[in-house]
């Protein structure tokens with residue numbers, strides 16, 4: 196068994212949403228050990244949380260710059276090798292860039308940056324660094340999403356002509372109507388979230404899922420946002436028409452004010468021979484629709500699944516795995532890449548996905564502002 200990779204964590208403190216997902220996922224396949232962190236900008240809270248989860252306090256730093264400075268003083272055999280960036284969006288770029296410039300491997304939350312320009316700078320830094328960069332579009336790690344990708348690649352649907360992806364949440368409905376509450380949410384603050392709330396936070400997952408599963412690229416789009424209030428600067432709902440070719444079209448529907456919706460990410464891909472339907476809230480069922488045959492249901496862990504799908508399942512069929520396992524699959528792929536081991540294409544989203552995602556987010560904002568016109572990505 197190779198030694199565990201020394202993992203640093205930035206953000207993702209006890210007060211965060213996503214921290215626990217990364218911590219659990221990094222442990223699932225026994226590849227990482229959390230060695231140091233800046234969980235929180237408040238040093239007291241930072242240390243208290245480190246104590247709670249047993250991270251050595253001498254590797255818990257006051258801030259990110261000190262983290263880099265102190266880690267770089269350590270011999271390579273002790274230094275943190277890979278760092279997860281789990282902070283609010285505006286810190287992804289400066290943190291990931293400095294990590295890459297100092298030779299660290301990076302696992303970064305989406306959206307990768309707050310602009311396409313930053314994304315391109317990061318891409319250059321990554322090329323120079325030659326280290327591994329994984330972007331955590333969590334949903335690509337699900338065995339049934341991987342199965343869709345592999346079967347589409349093998350021609351199961353024939354020519355694709357229509358794609359419909361939806362990501363509906365409702366939680367901002369409980370916040371947006373109250374000015375005070377609205378001001379307390381970083382996702383609604385352009386300085387912290389970037390140019391978009393809804394498309395930047397969740398629409399981009401739907402976009403990524405489309406490109407990941409179909410292997411096609413969105414070439415142009417037309418977007419219509421809803422801000423609900425004039426003084427609210429951030430989209431909380433948006434509908435995007437997409438073109439992926441002359442005869443390949445679709446729609447991305449995304450909302451944070453879809454009242455009562457929880458984490459409703461769904462995708463439907465229609466081709467000349469069949470169609471796939473999958474939903475994140477029931478991730479272990481993949482439906483293959485046909486005009487002539489009864490609907491088939493694919494499930495994880497069965498030998499009929501592809502190598503990439505089976506690689507993401509740890510238990511025999513009927514033992515439900517979920518979002519922790521999906522994220523763990525991304526961590527597993529990144530660990531293989533960091534160790535220089537062989538890994539399958541599609542095991543983790545890359546820098547390229549990050550640049551595509553930022554291109555998508557910027558194009559949606561541009562299209563809406565230009566009174567809903569078609570914009571190229």
Ligand SMILES: NC(=O)c1ccc[n+]([C@@H]2O[C@H](COP(=O)([O-])OP(=O)(O)OC[C@H]3O[C@@H](n4cnc5c(N)ncnc54)[C@H](O)[C@@H]3O)[C@@H](O)[C@H]2O)c1
Pocket residue numbers: 205206207208209210211212213214233234235236259281282283284286304305306331332333381396
């Ligand atoms: N992949 C996914 O499915 C998914 C899901 C949720 C969130 N996210 C992404 O994860 C990121 C974090 O989202 P969240 O919902 O966990 O946010 P959050 O507000 O719940 O948590 C942010 C954490 O970052 C810490 N932090 C803030 N500033 C910091 C600094 N300067 N140094 C160190 N730590 C700092 C906070 O203390 C907190 O612990 C966002 O970019 C978001 O888009 C991704």
